[in-house]
Amino acid sequence: MTAPAIEDLLRELTPRVLGALVRRQGQFEGCEDAVQEAVLAAAVQWPAEGVPDSPRGWLLTVASRRLIDQARSDRARRGRESATAAEVTPEDVPGTDDTLVLLFLCCHPTLTAASQIALTLRAVGGLTTAEIARAFLVPEATMAVRISRAKQRIKAAGSSFSLPEGAEREVRLRVVLHVLYLIFNEGYTASSGSELHRPDLAREAIRLARLVRAQLPEDSEVAGLLALMLLTHARRSVRTTAAGDLVPLAEQDRAQWDRGLIDEGTELTKASLAGPALGPYQLQAAIAATHADAATAEETNWPQVQALYLILERIAPNPMVTLNRAIALAETESPLAGLALLATLDADERMAGHHRLLSVRAHLLEKTGDRAGAYEHYRRAAKATASLAEQRYLESRASRVRTPLQPHADGLGERG
Amino acid sequence: MQFLISLHVNPAVLDALTDEEKAALGGGHAAFIEALTESGELLTTQALVDPSQAAVVSVRNGQPAVTDGPFLESKEYLGGFYLIDCENKERAIELAAQIPDAAIEGLGVEVRQVMFAAGRLEA
Numbered sequence: 454m455t456a457p458a459i460e461d462l463l464r465e466l467t468p469r470v471l472g473a474l475v476r477r478q479g480q481f482e483g484c485e486d487a488v489q490e491a492v493l494a495a496a497v498q499w500p501a502e503g504v505p506d507s508p509r510g511w512l513l514t515v516a517s518r519r520l521i522d523q524a525r526s527d528r529a530r531r532g533r534e535s536a537t538a539a540e541v542t543p544e545d546v547p548g549t550d551d552t553l554v555l556l557f558l559c560c561h562p563t564l565t566a567a568s569q570i571a572l573t574l575r576a577v578g579g580l581t582t583a584e585i586a587r588a589f590l591v592p593e594a595t596m597a598v599r600i601s602r603a604k605q606r607i608k609a610a611g612s613s614f615s616l617p618e619g620a621e622r623e624v625r626l627r628v629v630l631h632v633l634y635l636i637f638n639e640g641y642t643a644s645s646g647s648e649l650h651r652p653d654l655a656r657e658a659i660r661l662a663r664l665v666r667a668q669l670p671e672d673s674e675v676a677g678l679l680a681l682m683l684l685t686h687a688r689r690s691v692r693t694t695a696a697g698d699l700v701p702l703a704e705q706d707r708a709q710w711d712r713g714l715i716d717e718g719t720e721l722t723k724a725s726l727a728g729p730a731l732g733p734y735q736l737q738a739a740i741a742a743t744h745a746d747a748a749t750a751e752e753t754n755w756p757q758v759q760a761l762y763l764i765l766e767r768i769a770p771n772p773m774v775t776l777n778r779a780i781a782l783a784e785t786e787s788p789l790a791g792l793a794l795l796a797t798l799d800a801d802e803r804m805a806g807h808h809r810l811l812s813v814r815a816h817l818l819e820k821t822g823d824r825a826g827a828y829e830h831y832r833r834a835a836k837a838t839a840s841l842a843e844q845r846y847l848e849s850r851a852s853r854v855r856t857p858l859q860p861h862a863d864g865l866g867e868r869g
Numbered sequence: 870m871q872f873l874i875s876l877h878v879n880p881a882v883l884d885a886l887t888d889e890e891k892a893a894l895g896g897g898h899a900a901f902i903e904a905l906t907e908s909g910e911l912l913t914t915q916a917l918v919d920p921s922q923a924a925v926v927s928v929r930n931g932q933p934a935v936t937d938g939p940f941l942e943s944k945e946y947l948g949g950f951y952l953i954d955c956e957n958k959e960r961a962i963e964l965a966a967q968i969p970d971a972a973i974e975g976l977g978v979e980v981r982q983v984m985f986a987a988g989r990l991e992a
Contacts, residue, residue, distance in 0.1 A: 565956055568909075590871075590985075591912060591954050599909035697986070839870075839982045 456500050462508060463492050464660075467579030470512045472551025474520070475614050481558060482604040483523055484516070485576050491516035492579060552577060553668045554616055556661075559603075560629045563610050568603035569632045570639075574654075575600055578661060584652045588639070629665065630678050630734065633658050637682050655686055673728035676721050677735030683718035684741035687711040699846045703750040715745045733769040736761055755784035772804045776813055788820035808837035812847055824854045870982060871912065871954045872961040876970050877977035878948035880919065886973075897969030905953065905964070916949035945977060958982065 454462070467488060474484040491512045505511040559572040567589075574580045574588070586596035617625045640654025662679040669675050691709045693699055722738040740761045747753040762778035775798055783791030795814055798804045815830030831851035835844045886894065905911035923938025939946055951968075955961050961980050970976040 567954075567956060589954075595909055595912060595954065598906065602907070602909055839984050841984050841986050844984070 454499070454504050459499050459504065460496070462504070463495055463512075464579035466509050466512055467492055468552045468555050468577045468664075469550065470509060470516060471576055472555060473513060474516055475555075476551065478517075478520060479614070480608075481612075481614060482608050483520055485604060487516040487519040487523065488512070489575065489581070490519045493581060496581075550668065551614075552664050554614060556629045556665065557617060557625050558607060558612055558614070560625070560632045561607050561610060561612060562625070562628055563606050564603050566632065566635060568599055568606075569628070570636055571596060571599050572603045573632055573661070574636065574657065577664075578657055580652055580657070588652050588654055626669075626672070627674075630674060633662050633665070634678060634681075634734075636661070637685075655682070655689070658682060659686060671728075673725040673730055674732040674734050676725035676728075677732060677738045680718040680721035680725065680738035681734055681741055683714045683721070684738060684745055687714035687718065687745065693842070697842060698849075699842050701846075702744060707748065707750075710745065715742075718742065719745060731764070731768065733765060736765040736768070740765075753784070755781055759785045772798050772801050773809070776804075776809060779817070780813060783817050783820060788817045791817045792821070806837055808834045808843070808847075811837055812843075815847075815850065819850075819854055824856050827851075827854045828856075870957060870961070871952065871985075872958070873981050873983055874951040874953060874961070874965050874968065875979045875981070876948045876950060876968070877945040877979060878970070879945045879975045881944070882973065882975035894969050894973070901967055901969075904967075905951070910953050910955045910964070912952040912954050914949070914951045917947060920946040945975075952983070 470491070471484060471488045474488060475481050478484055494515055495508075495512060499505075499508075555577050556573065559576050560569045564572070571585050571589075574585050575582065580588075582597050582600060583593050585600075586593040589596065616622060636654050637658035640656070640658060659679070659682050662675070662682055666672075666675050666679050687710050688702075688705060690711070691700060691705045718738065719742045722735065722742045725735045726739060740758055743754050743757050743761065759778060759781035762774060762781055766774045766778060775794065779791040779794040782794055792814065795810065795817065798810055804810045811830050811834035815827045815834055818830060819827035828851050831847050831854065835847035835851065838844050838847065883891075902911065902914060920939040921937075923940070925936050925938045925940045927934050927936075953961065953964060955964065958980070961982075965971060965978050965980045968978050971978045
């Protein structure tokens with residue numbers, strides 16, 4: 454078996470081994486460390502010595518031993534001899550899949566999003582602390598602290614290793630989906646420069662979403678989220694140039710979009726929309742599917758996009774949704790109508806000075822022929838963004854609309 | 870999100886502090902570093918030597934020249950920094966407010982987000 458194949462196998466086995474161990478021994482905290490150590494040992498041994506006949510059994514045995522060693526050294530530290538941990542290798546329990554239980558635990562509501570993400574990637578995704586640290590561009594020690602603190606918080610919250618029930622389950626599932634969405638987005642915006650050394654988070658988020666879908670095939674928002682990821686991921690090869698410059702949707706080479714992913718995402722979207730409930734991920738997937746359906750940017754079904762944003766705005770009000778609807782409105786009605794909708798966001802303090810509001814306004818001003826206004830807003834948006842790639846893009850747009858009479862960069866920030 | 874919290878110090882203001890105040894300032898930073906390390910938000914922190922020790926390097930016509938610093942003619946100088954990784958700007962500001970310098974007139978605590986290479990365009 455090749456090293457990448459072993460890595461995939463280990464990722465797949467991680468949540469199953471961890472689930473079996475926690476079922477047997479309790480104490481998620483210690484089990485998670487033990488499984489991580491077993492996985493690290495396997496990653497070293499298996500490529501050299503071959504994959505054991507029962508990889509899962511091997512991992513369980515090694516993790517159990519680590520857990521026992523841990524318990525012994527803890528007891529030694531406390532100077533007690535009495536307590537006897539269950540020093541038995543847990544039996545393999547085929548047929549049970551605790552992936553969902555683990556996800557609910559890792560996405561515990563008492564944790565910050567950053568901790569939920571880190572813990573999910575480690576305990577369910579099977580990534581090492583070092584890989585997660587690289588993915589988020591922080592030192593490994595920082596990530597290790599974050600993960601261990603997250604586990605302490607879960608322990609302090611007194612969570613049981615079982616699926617939440619009833620309405621609580623629904624609420625917690627939304628958190629899980631949001632965490633997967635954040636992981637996906639982190640991967641989608643990954644810097645091209647450091648991509649070689651960063652794990653592919655978008656791919657990992659899709660894999661995790663597939664795991665959740667396998668457990669909850671009837672949930673239409675799970676299907677919606679997976680569809681949204683697939684449809685977005687389908688554009689990955691052409692959303693930046695080889696030099697790392699951003700290419701807007703309207704200018705992407707659609708022939709290069711991944712048809713396989715689009716077909717799968719579109720089918721999933723259709724099936725989920727046929728279900729009884731309608732949620733934000735399904736609607737975003739439907740919008741992405743509408744874009745995917747247009748052979749050219751000009752053929753985009755903007756009335757449908759605008760209608761979908763309108764429903765999304767009603768069921769999940771958010772200024773970013775309104776912002777996106779303004780772009781659709783500019784296409785279906787007029788740029789002025791889009792600008793009028795944007796004006797309603799000016800009073801929203803979440804959006805004040807936000808680079809997205811400035812850049813969309815610049816884009817719509819450009820469409821009305823107001824080059825001076827567009828120039829000013831592109832420049833202000835470029836100053837407001839923290840993304841170097843976006844900044845380059847916005848600066849290039851500003852240069853494009855600059856009229857010869859315009860001073861280069863003076864007096865910005867005075868108007869608007 | 871990563872932020873740089875830069876500490877702008879006025880040496881005259883620092884000199885005017887009493888020994889107790891100086892000790893409290895040092896103790897405040899130590900406690901801040903400990904709390905931030907424990908929360909997993911600290912990436913790194915450094916204090917810089919006095920600006921009188923700075924060297925300004927310039928290259929003209931390919932020839933390097935070194936003169937005594939500091940470069941900026943100012944009463945305040947960069948005294949040190951914290952590089953942190955936290956949830957959002959609000960949290961960064963909340964943390965900055967815990968730095969003892971923030972409570973001392975004449976010392977400046979400035980928060981700026983670190984730029985990242987990637988970006989996205991979706992519409």
